[in-house]
Amino acid sequence: MVSKLRLVFFVLLMIPQGVMFWMASNSLLQGNKFFSEIEAVSLASALILVLGMPGLTVEWLVGKHIRDMGKLCGRVKQGDYSELLSLPNESTNEEDTIMILKRDMNWMARQIEFRERDLRRVVKELQESRSQMQVMAMTDPLTSIANRRCFFDTLEKHFTALLCDCHPISLLLFDVDLFKKINDTYGHQAGDKVLLKLAEIIQENTRDSDLAARIGGEEYALLLPETNSQEAAGIASRIKNLIAGHDFILDGNQQISVTVSIGICTLFQRPCCFDKEKLYNFADQALYYSKHIGRNSVSVYNPDTGLISKFA
Incomplete structure (x- = not known):
């Protein structure tokens, strides 16, 4: 655009210069030294105007619009869509190129805003779905307490953090006594109600730092x-x-009694970092002992002596 304006200015300024030279060549001024200097200054001024005026003209005509568009681009880059370019309320066929360009930039800014808003919504939904999937992956679907995977992941974390700092950690394993008989007599739906209520009782008697989990079947x-x-x-x-002592209510307001056998193991090792698998295995041995001596009891495994004793 500037080059074309320079050509226009060159033609417009050279016409009077040519007329002046032509008129002087046929007059007494042709040999006048003073007139020759005026001609040189005039020609130099014309050349300077040819070089400078197009840029000034472009700046005068479109400079403000370009600066406004640059500011809009900067705001869009920062995610600010509160202020668009100032334009007439309605477009007309007579709008110049700059107005059309500004209107198009406003449209593009609005489209970018809409797409960013949609993208943020999709990202938020994906994050929520991911969080839900993580919760589902760590939660027992029947009882809504931690599942086996969550239990062993947490055991790994607590075992490393506590036992290796020489803090005690205890594990209780629960198993419902004669649970198969409940399923066979009252049905699996009744068995599920028993499992759900057991989870509630265990969960209600824990601290915030404890973890209750269903690790399989009727075992907690x-x-x-x-x-x-x-x-x-x-x-x-x-x-x-x-x-x-709890009355388990089944369908038809039928009540049954349920008991559990419990095995316990506590590790408090020096030197530290005892094998975490043994914590579970020792508690499981204590649970089996409770079952063996008549159920509805609590047995404790002593890792120092390897002996199991009934607590209650």
């Missing part, structure tokens, strides 16, 4: 960080008695 686990053997046994005995 309760992980007790920074809890010694006596404290763990007291918690287990209280939960066992609450379950034994």
Whole structure:
């Protein structure tokens, strides 16, 4: 655009210069030294105007519009769509190129805003879905407490963080006594109600730092960080008695009694970092012992002696 304007200015300014030279060539002024200097200055001024005026003209005509469009681009880059370019309310066929360009830039800014808004919504939905999937992956679908995967992941974390700092960690394993008989007598739906209520009772008797989990079938686990053997046994005995004293309501308001067997193991090792798998295995041995001696009891495995004793 500037080059074309220079050509226009060159033609317009050279016409009077040519007329002046032509008129002087046929007059007494042709040999006048003073007139020759005026001609040189005039020609130099014309050349300067040819070089400078197009840029000034372009700046005068479109400079403000270009600056406005540049500011809009900067705002869009920062995610600010609150202020668009100022334009007439309605477009007309007589609009110049600059007005059309500004109107198009406003349209593009609005489209970018809409797409960013949609993208943020999609990202938020994906994040929510991801969080829900993570919760589902760590939650037992029947009881809504932690599942087996969540339990062992948490056991790994607590075992490393607590035991390797020489803090005690206790594990309680619960198993419903004669659960198969409940399913066979009253049906699996009744069995599910029993499992759901058991999870509620266990969960209601835990601290915020504890983890109750259903790790399979009628077997539950309760992980007790920074809890010694006596404290763990007291918690287990209280939960066992609450379950034994609770009337489980089935369909048709039928009531049944349920008992659980519990195995406990507490690790508090020096040197630290004892094998975490043994915590679960020792608690499982104590659970089997409770089953073997008549059920509805709490047994404790002593990792120092390898002996199992009945607590209650």
